[in-house]
Amino acid sequence: MMRVRRRTGVLAAVAAASAASAASLAACSSAGPAPGWDKAQDGRLRLAVPSGWDKTVPQSSLWSTRWTDPSDESAVLMTAQSVTAADAYQALDLAMNAARAVTRGYLPVGSRTAITDGSTVVARQDYQTSWPHASRGATWAVDDGSQVSLIDLSGEKITDEQIETAGRWIELT
16 A cells, blocks of 8 residues: 655655565654664764664765674674765666675575655665675665655564665655
8 A cells, every 4th residue: 555645845755565565655743663673864964773773984985984883793784975876776777786796695586676655766685695794784775856865774683574665765855
């Protein structure tokens, strides 16, 4: 089921709906992310990050900000606030190629899904890796016509609920 709601002056946020990769578009709520999650910002990109994760800035990489779970080194959330790509689909391809270059066993899982509210497109690709950790994750690309950004969440113990929550709170301001 696709839900489209819009808040005046604010781009719609994304909700990645189910493990079957269904998705819906929902407006960003002033109530904030789910319990155990904090709002974060990387340039114009707003997102939810699990509470207590450590923030760092990679020295050189596609990714501009990285959060890691201090109790699980495999759990990582990364953002690229602005990537050079024609659209969200090309940005996902860029992220997937970068992942293939630095991880072993990178394998897209399921179908790529995309949703739009007419002005913003959000595309999602789930994946799994075998090195440096046997992990699962998801990459989202969001494109509002003037900027394309990426978010990636992965780890050995990442749950469907974490992927759903991260996907629900993506916004370009």
